[in-house]
Amino acid sequence: MTVVMSMSWAGVTPEQYDTVREAVGWEEVAPAGSEVHVAWFDARGLHVIDVWESEQAFEAFLAERLAPAVEKAGIAGAPETRFSPLHRRHIAPGVTGAA
Numbered sequence: 001m002t003v004v005m006s007m008s009w010a011g012v013t014p015e016q017y018d019t020v021r022e023a024v025g026w027e028e029v030a031p032a033g034s035e036v037h038v039a040w041f042d043a044r045g046l047h048v049i050d051v052w053e054s055e056q057a058f059e060a061f062l063a064e065r066l067a068p069a070v071e072k073a074g075i076a077g078a079p080e081t082r083f084s085p086l087h088r089r090h091i092a093p094g095v096t097g098a099a
Helices: 014-024 055-073
Strands: 003-010 034-042 045-052 080-085
Touching: 003 055, 014 034, 014 055, 034 055, 045 055
Parallel strands: none
Antiparallel strands: 003 045, 003 080, 034 045
16 A cells, blocks of 8 residues: 655754765665655754655665664664555656656
């Protein structure tokens, strides 16, 4: 079942996120089952909304690729993560690629 994963991680900075993104390379080699990734920051830290083909696909990516890079980057604590069934997805015409 396709799911929306929402994550908040207090204290994570844009620099830490970029360090992990570059180490994992998810924009160059997309994780199996990943469909959409959106990230932003506020005064609290990192926020992410992803769409995955299943919760298990995210868990595999976390274990195999993401967690080792997070640990190596020295990011402390743990994120608040929730999964919800996807009801509908719309991507505007002409929107493609990473930005």
